[in-house]
Amino acid sequence: MKAEIITIGTEILLGQTVDTNSAWLGKALSEVGVEVQRVISISDNSDAIIKTLDEILSDTNWVIITGGLGPTKDDITKKVLAKYFNDELVYRPEIFEHIKDLFSRMGRVPNSLNKEQAYFPKKANILNNTRGTAQCMLWEHNEVKYISLPGVPYEMKGIVEDHILPKMVEQQDYFIENRYFLVQGIPESDLALRLTNWEGSLTESLSLAYLPSPGLVKLRLTCRGGIENSDRLLKELDSQSIQIREILGKDIFTESLRGIEYIISELFKKSGQTLATAESFTGGNIAAKITSVPGSSEFFKGSVVAYSNEIKILELGVNDNEINLNGPVSETVALQMANGIKSKYQVDWSIATTGYAGPIGGQGEAAGTVWLAILGPQVSWVKKFSMGINRERTISKSCLVILNELRLLMDK
Amino acid sequence: MKAEIITIGTEILLGQTVDTNSAWLGKALSEVGVEVQRVISISDNSDAIIKTLDEILSDTNWVIITGGLGPTKDDITKKVLAKYFNDELVYRPEIFEHIKDLFSRMGRVPNSLNKEQAYFPKKANILNNTRGTAQCMLWEHNEVKYISLPGVPYEMKGIVEDHILPKMVEQQDYFIENRYFLVQGIPESDLALRLTNWEGSLTESLSLAYLPSPGLVKLRLTCRGGIENSDRLLKELDSQSIQIREILGKDIFTESLRGIEYIISELFKKSGQTLATAESFTGGNIAAKITSVPGSSEFFKGSVVAYSNEIKILELGVNDNEINLNGPVSETVALQMANGIKSKYQVDWSIATTGYAGPIGGQGEAAGTVWLAILGPQVSWVKKFSMGINRERTISKSCLVILNELRLLMDK
Structure with missing residues (x-):
């Protein structure tokens, strides 16, 4: 089965809103073989x-439309669709009760x-939205299903999970499965x-894609074919996955699409050890990444974000002469920060970052010059990197690099 | 002038990559009237x-294509476009030097x-990519310009800024301007x-759009018309902007598209005061948001991410009896955390957060129950919120709420 997604919203074309809905839908649909x-x-x-509805591709079975169902004047999707399907809006008291x-x-x-949101097209099926006020519509027309969903991601996801994915699973006719190697x-x-x-x-059934992002390459191995060959296809996918694992070994840090913070979380839960971070230019981003994983409180004790030199000295015991002489971005400061947080928070592992995130550098060093350090049981690691002049990239790449290094050190 | 954007990449349809390129392009192009x-x-x-190239809308002047220019097998854009425009690839030694x-x-x-990336279509103009290995192509065909750009955002942006926006500005024929009220x-x-x-x-030239996201509504007032009327249109936009300011007053926290962290940063730089945060369930997200602004080191001293109770007690001076009796999520703990960081880091303002981010709650409280506190000169503010069961939303909404509250308190 094949689908098209139509996202409606001037804010998307003007770039004020990043369309994350279609990415989420793409993932959810491909998982059920659509x-x-x-x-x-x-x-x-x-x-x-x-015009867009008129030009739907001839082999499309599902048209998923998001956006334009809000209560304000600029939201016109419901009216336009009702007209397109020769339908009319009628007041539904049960919607107003909801x-x-x-x-x-x-x-x-x-x-x-x-x-006004309680007016609903007469011929459409109602897909109940428990999370919001805009109810969803389903029309069937020339064997194509048209579904109109709200643009609010939280509401859209609820309806797709409750009403649409189950319908798609029932009608699955196409085998597609992806494996990931990060x-x-x-x-x-x-x-x-x-x-x-x-x-x-x-073979023709399999294809490999490279999906690079700063500091990271996702490899996607896709297997596709008729649902009647699914057993054979799955076997082929399994045996080629073994091959890729043999070639890349430990360079693969996960085969899930979850970030490295989930891998770190699993390693700590397995080892029963604890972690704390001392962050300068990363400004709490490492702590935020780690604590985005539910249950991270089991091993993560906390962090000192030492943004000023004063806090580095007072709270982390960094030597003030060292900072006065060579500035806050050096091997010594990185190690002293890691040491400081490790003994203060009494943890098994500590991470420290210090650097010039940009757009400007300091002390004769260019923007993007950073020192990253990790201390653990019988482990001391510290390294300098040049991350480039882009502040956001320097911060996000540094978070990935140090968490990957932590993984490798813990996994030894 | 009108444009269409085509983003090429199976990873986008499978939802493994969120297409942020078209949002960035949409913003950049609309700013130059395209x-x-x-x-x-x-x-x-x-x-x-x-098929997509064949179906370009009849009034489109620019077709911006991104993606598929990488060095690996799955990248086919260059070959397909060369064939589409009856062109052939030839080796260009200067590209290999680059x-x-x-x-x-x-x-x-x-x-x-x-x-292989040094092979380039004969009839295409080269748009120099200083940030990466894939060079960009420009064809003109039936008065439409077709441009092929890499999918890597950092490279794509550089080329658009260097080569494409200047060309668009030269040919501007349409007035469009947006004002934002957040x-x-x-x-x-x-x-x-x-x-x-x-x-x-x-009037017809003006339209208002509501762009809601968790905890935030962006209002966009758009003015459009022929470039020959730009003076009149701009005046109309200005006078209606005054109206909206009168109606909403201080509820508007900014008229830029920058986040609240930029407003906070400006307030602190103006006041010469300092800030520190003590974060439990927000896990460093507030510190990360604040330090995402260049120059935040002028006023932001740092943060204690007190994820465990132990750190709350030892580092922030929270009363251990209080935690043992009522748990770590209470008015008292939030205020004690704010107090602890304020005196320890010797700052004028402090922010503290404690709560159950979810998916589970604790101590008889539901997931999403949070206490937020702010202390400042002659200011003490603390409040309980129910943010719902979604962990990510609870964290991001709490960051917005407390930074907005800080803005209002500082602005009194």
Whole structure:
């Protein structure tokens, strides 16, 4: 089965909102064997919506439309779709009851604009939205299902999980499965050379894709074919996955799509050890990444974000002469910070970062010059990196690099 | 002038990569008066690319294509486009020199895959990519400009800024300008009711859009028309902006698209005061947000991420009886944390957070129960919130809420 996604919202075309909905939908649909052929983003404009619906690809089975269902004037999707399907809006008291109920839980009462959301197209099926006021619509037309969802990600996801994915699973006719191999610290083209012979030996059912992002390459091995061959296809995918593991070994840090913070979390839970961080230029980003994983309180005690030199000296015991002489970005300061937090928070492992995130450097060093340090049981690691002048990239790459290094050191 | 964006990459349709490029492009293009009509995402598939090029809208002047220019096998954009425009690839030694030069700066040497990137279509104009190995192509065909850019955001942005925006500015024929008004803590429909009369009085040239995200509504007032009327249009936009400011007053926290952390940063730089945070469930996210702003070291001293109770007691002076009796999520603990960090880091203002981020709660409290506190000169503020069961939302909403509260308290 094949799908197209249409995201409606002028804010997307103007770049004020990043369309994360279609990424989430793409992932959810491909997991149930539905291939997303195309994503089209258009503005809240009646002509654009109608033209896009008119040009749906001939082999599309599902059209998933998001956005434009809010209570305000710029939200026109419901009206335009109703017209397109020769339908009319009628007041549905049970929808207004649902809206009143939702509002009362937040201690509020609906206003006249919210009441308008209780008008619903007569011929459409209702897909109940328990998380918000905009109810969702499903029309069937020439054997294609058209579904209109709200643009609010939290609401959209709930409806897809409750109503749409189960329907898709029932009708699955196509086998598609992906395996992921995530690698850090190796450039894409080096990785490609290491895999080139193996890649050349793959059959038509399998394909490999390289998805690079700063400091990270995701490898995706995709297997696709008719659902009647699923057993054979799955076997082929398994045996080629063994091959890729043999070639890349420990350079693969995970085969899930979860970030390195999840891998770290598992390693700590297994070892029963504890962790703390002392962060300067990363400003709490490492702690934030680690604590984004539920249950991280089992091993993560906390962090000192020592943004000023004063805090580095007073709270982490960094030598003030050292800072006065050579500035806060050096091997010594990184190690002293790691040492300081390790003994203060009494943890098994500590991480420390100090550097010039940019856009400007200091003490004769360019922006992007950073020192990263890790201390652990019988482990001391410290290294200098040049991350480039982009502040955001320097911070995010440093977080990845140090967490990957921690993984390798813990895994020894 | 009108544009369409085509993003090529199976990873986008599978949802492994969020397409942030088109958002960035949408913003950049609209700022120079180019209207993005449509964004289409398709897979790395020759037929899909050709079909999409065949169906470009009749009034499109610029087609911006991103993705599929990497050195690996799954990258086919260059070959497909060359064929589409009846062009052929020829080896360009100067491109290989550029690749060698880029590699040597990273202490590496190009391999055979990188050498293939030096083949370039004969009839295309070259747009120099100083940030990466893939050179960019520009074809003109039936008065439409087709530009192929790499998918790596950092490289793509450089080329657009260096080569494409200047060309667009030269040819500007359409006036479009947006004003933004960002509001926190007021539901979209309440906001809409307050603005309904004023919105009804707007002329055809002006339109208002509501862009809600958790805890935040962006209002966008757009003015558009022929470039020959730009003076009149700009005046109209200015006078309506005054109106919206009068209606919403201090509920508008900024008129830029920058986050609240930039507003906080400006307030602190103006006041010469200092700030520190003590974070439990927000895990360093507030510190990370604040330090994402260049120059934040002028006022931000640092943070204690007190993830464990032990650190709350030892490092922030929270009363251990209090925690043993009532748990770590209470008004008292939030205030003691704020007090602890304020005196320890000797700052004028302090922020503290403690709560159950979810997915589970504790001590009879539901997930999403949080206490937020702010202390400042003659200021003490503490409040309980119920943020819902979603961990990520609870953390991000709490960061926004407390920074907005800090803004209001500092601005009194």
